[in-house]
Amino acid sequence: MQHIAYISRAVRPLTDEDLHELLTQCRRDNKRHHITGVLFYSHGNIAQLFEGESEAIDPLFGRILRDGRHSHVQKLIDKPIAARSFADWSMAFHPLEPEAFEALQGFLLPHHVPAPPSTLTIADAMLIDLVRLAVFGGATPPQAPAPTAGLDQA
Amino acid sequence: MREHSEQTILRHVPAGVATLQGPELCYGFVNEAMEAVLGGPAPEGVPIAKHPGFLAADLLDVMQRVYQSGRPFIAKAYCLALPGPDSPNRYYDLTLEPFREASEVISGLLLFAVDVTAQEEARQQAHRLEVETRRLDTRLRVLTETVPQITFTVDAKGHYDYVSPQWYYFTGQPPTAAVDAIWPLLIHPDDRLRVLYQAEAARAAGAGWSYEYRLRRHDGQYRWLLSRALPEQLHTPGEPVFWHGALTEIHDQRELTEALRRGEAELRFLADSIPELIWTASAEGFIDYYNRHTSEYTGLTQEELGPTGWVNLLAPKEQAEAARQWVHSMATGEAFEGVFRMRRHDGQYRWHIIRARQLADGQGLRWFGACTDVDDQHRLREVLQTQYNELARTNHDLDTFVYTASHDLRQPLINLRGLFEELARVASFDDPQASSMLQMVEDALAQLELTIQDLAATVQDQRGLSAPAERLDLRSITDEILLGLRMQFVQAGATLEFDLEGAPTLHYGRANLRSILHNLLSNALKFAHPERPAHIRVRSYLQDGQPVLSVQDNGLGMVVPSPNSPGFRPFTRQHTHVPGAGVGMYLVQRILTSRGGHLEVASTLNEGTTFTVHWTAAQPGE
Ligand SMILES: Cc1cc2nc3c(=O)[nH]c(=O)nc-3n(C[C@H](O)[C@H](O)[C@H](O)COP(=O)(O)O)c2cc1C
Numbered sequence: 001m002q003h004i005a006y007i008s009r010a011v012r013p014l015t016d017e018d019l020h021e022l023l024t025q026c027r028r029d030n031k032r033h034h035i036t037g038v039l040f041y042s043h044g045n046i047a048q049l050f051e052g053e054s055e056a057i058d059p060l061f062g063r064i065l066r067d068g069r070h071s072h073v074q075k076l077i078d079k080p081i082a083a084r085s086f087a088d089w090s091m092a093f094h095p096l097e098p099e100a101f102e103a104l105q106g107f108l109l110p111h112h113v114p115a116p117p118s119t120l121t122i123a124d125a126m127l128i129d130l131v132r133l134a135v136f137g138g139a140t141p142p143q144a145p146a147p148t149a150g151l152d153q154a
Numbered sequence: 155m156r157e158h159s160e161q162t163i164l165r166h167v168p169a170g171v172a173t174l175q176g177p178e179l180c181y182g183f184v185n186e187a188m189e190a191v192l193g194g195p196a197p198e199g200v201p202i203a204k205h206p207g208f209l210a211a212d213l214l215d216v217m218q219r220v221y222q223s224g225r226p227f228i229a230k231a232y233c234l235a236l237p238g239p240d241s242p243n244r245y246y247d248l249t250l251e252p253f254r255e256a257s258e259v260i261s262g263l264l265l266f267a268v269d270v271t272a273q274e275e276a277r278q279q280a281h282r283l284e285v286e287t288r289r290l291d292t293r294l295r296v297l298t299e300t301v302p303q304i305t306f307t308v309d310a311k312g313h314y315d316y317v318s319p320q321w322y323y324f325t326g327q328p329p330t331a332a333v334d335a336i337w338p339l340l341i342h343p344d345d346r347l348r349v350l351y352q353a354e355a356a357r358a359a360g361a362g363w364s365y366e367y368r369l370r371r372h373d374g375q376y377r378w379l380l381s382r383a384l385p386e387q388l389h390t391p392g393e394p395v396f397w398h399g400a401l402t403e404i405h406d407q408r409e410l411t412e413a414l415r416r417g418e419a420e421l422r423f424l425a426d427s428i429p430e431l432i433w434t435a436s437a438e439g440f441i442d443y444y445n446r447h448t449s450e451y452t453g454l455t456q457e458e459l460g461p462t463g464w465v466n467l468l469a470p471k472e473q474a475e476a477a478r479q480w481v482h483s484m485a486t487g488e489a490f491e492g493v494f495r496m497r498r499h500d501g502q503y504r505w506h507i508i509r510a511r512q513l514a515d516g517q518g519l520r521w522f523g524a525c526t527d528v529d530d531q532h533r534l535r536e537v538l539q540t541q542y543n544e545l546a547r548t549n550h551d552l553d554t555f556v557y558t559a560s561h562d563l564r565q566p567l568i569n570l571r572g573l574f575e576e577l578a579r580v581a582s583f584d585d586p587q588a589s590s591m592l593q594m595v596e597d598a599l600a601q602l603e604l605t606i607q608d609l610a611a612t613v614q615d616q617r618g619l620s621a622p623a624e625r626l627d628l629r630s631i632t633d634e635i636l637l638g639l640r641m642q643f644v645q646a647g648a649t650l651e652f653d654l655e656g657a658p659t660l661h662y663g664r665a666n667l668r669s670i671l672h673n674l675l676s677n678a679l680k681f682a683h684p685e686r687p688a689h690i691r692v693r694s695y696l697q698d699g700q701p702v703l704s705v706q707d708n709g710l711g712m713v714v715p716s717p718n719s720p721g722f723r724p725f726t727r728q729h730t731h732v733p734g735a736g737v738g739m740y741l742v743q744r745i746l747t748s749r750g751g752h753l754e755v756a757s758t759l760n761e762g763t764t765f766t767v768h769w770t771a772a773q774p775g776e
Contacts, residue, residue, distance in 0.1 A: 127462045129481045130438055130462065134438040134439075
């Protein structure tokens with residue numbers, strides 16, 4: 001098991017369609033490769049943490065690095081972990097028309113993002129808090145972990 | 155038959171042919187092509203003016219003139235505006251040729267129309283292109299001559315085909331200067347060879363270039379320039395290739411980045427030589443630099459620590475709070491400060507103050523932090539605190555012991571005194587010394603009682619310092635005390651003088667005031683001079699608004715080590731021949747200092763002593 005986190009900048013702002021496409025493609029492919037984690041997007045700022053078997057993680061990061069939709073990819077952590085912390089893969093952003101996304105699996109509004117799972121080390125949980133802050137700014141404090149207890153136990 | 159076949163041919167030739175007959179120019183023969191020009195069949199015998207089709211009036215006018223003058227005329231690329239919004243214009247070369255009958259008199263006109271629309275359009279297109287090219291050319295010239303850069307065009311051999319005027323402005327060379335020869339000479343000697351080599355190599359490879367070098371400005375100063383050029387993209391095979399490029403002055407940027415680089419290097423050097431943990435973080439809060447001491451202390455490299463790994467070094471119980479505080483600082487920009495235990499490479503945790511502040515400058519926002527090892531101070535403080543607690547406890551135990559002991563001693567003493575009085579009353583002694591010995595025993599017993607009393611009073615006071623203060627009348631308290639000291643008073647043949655008008659009352663604890671007055675007055679009586687009756691003067695007054703009490707006697711006097719700090723310690727005595735435990739003055743001083751007051755003493759041997767009590771904190775200006 002391994003996890004990687006990075007931040008990056010979208011080459012141009014992602015539209016609702018772009019985000020929708022990315023969300024569905026990632027949900028599909030990540031399920032297939034048993035990759036879990038979370039992605040934050042806002043105003044061109046991107047941050048993502050994903051975890052899984054190393055055989056799946058490294059090639060995915062390679063694909064993401066080459067993806068022309070973003071640049072300035074800055075890897076923050078890349079290290080072996082004992083166990084997964086996320087139950088599935090989800091994506092948090094502010095669509096122009098949230099109604100179209102509300103029903104979608106794996107979509108979260110930024111202020112509904114749960115606090116980092118307690119299975120992460122404090123350093124990694126802090127890293128997630130910091131990237132969330134970097135992407136969304138200080139206006140969306142993390143949720144109390146209670147409503148997503150299922151996730152924490154994963 | 156022959157005429158017929160000629161007519162058939164004429165009818166079908168691709169050029170328009172028509173005959174116009176008589177001065178009225180009536181339609182005669184009109185072939186198909188001409189009908190297309192005219193826009194329909196032309197009725198034979200009808201004057202052209204009556205049925206002009208698409209022909210404009212000016213052409214009809216010209217036809218009349220040709221008919222009259224007999225001189226043929228060719229209208230080149232004559233434009234026929236066909237009706238309809240979308241129909242394109244068509245162009246014809248129109249030939250008007252007069253023809254004559256046998257009489258040599260002009261009898262009509264021959265009209266030929268050759269469609270030249272395609273040629274005309276091509277010509278017009280070429281013209282438009284030329285205008286556009288000229289426009290672009292002008293624009294390019296204006297642009298190349300107004301941008302701050304020097305622009306140039308150079309061929310494969312290094313011959314400059316074009317150099318924009320900026321080159322001349324920059325170098326100060328006259329417009330007649332031989333650019334090819336002079337340019338290399340203006341390059342800084344240290345850069346020249348490299349530049350010539352790089353440019354030549356790029357041209358030989360057919361590639362572009364981008365390099366920096368110093369070029370001499372008109373004022374003799376060498377300035378850093380960035381030279382970039384690309385070979386022509388659309389180049390005709392066989393034609394020479396040209397490189398087009400620009401020179402941008404980057405001197406100031408280069409100096410600035412150089413200064414920044416130097417500044418950063420100096421800062422790192424400084425940080426690396428400080429035996430403290432020093433680090434910087436990005437605006438997002440990710441640590442991007444740790445100094446050398448950090449890796450020495452932690453035993454971890456920057457890679458191992460990672461952007462947030464520092465929090466793992468803290469004592470496990472402190473990590474969550476430190477992380478929360480750091481995220482809070484990133485969200486608000488507030489400085490970070492805390493005291494945490496941080497793990498050393500050998501596993502020992504040491505106390506550190508961790509501080510970080512943000513700096514926003516032209517470079518953007520960054521955080522600068524330091525961890526100061528305060529472990530020794532921290533431990534010292536802990537040791538001191540433990541020792542203090544121990545001392546306080548010991549002190550208390552001692553007080554308790556003394557108090558209990560004085561209590562326990564008191565009862566046997568009272569019994570002893572009673573027994574002794576009884577013994578003195580009923581027993582008779584033969585020894586002539588007996589009565590004085592009896593007196594000495596009695597004195598000693600009295601002395602013992604007094605000492606025990608004083609001891610009890612001392613600890614009692616120490617424990618009950620917080621007795622409530624109240625407004626007390628000095629005179630009545632003094633009278634109560636004198637009642638207790640009546641015996642000594644009489645023995646010393648003492649007289650008392652009061653002067654309490656200045657401050658007749660005092661806000662103080664009753665027991666404490668009594669204790670002080672008792673000690674001062676009994677002292678004055680105790681140390682009375684054997685050769686004269688004691689005279690004691692008690693004064694109470696205000697000095698700088700603060701209450702002061704003085705007790706003055708005419709007794710034995712003493713040696714005062716320092717007038718302001720007489721330093722009464724328990725059980726030290728000035729006059730060993732006079733009975734007294736020495737506890738009294740110690741007690742007085744303790745009570746006074748615990749309330750911010752102090753005691754002064756002035757004394758002359760064999761003349762007398764004055765004790766001055768300052769009840770409250772030292773007056774300003776003293
Ligand atoms: C910001 C960002 C995050 C992405 N995250 C994932 C991801 O988690 N899983 C995934 O399969 N593809 C992700 N992609 C898409 C990949 O970069 C890539 O487009 C996708 O794997 C298809 O790759 P392929 O076209 O080479 O097959 C992400 C792309 C971007 C721009």
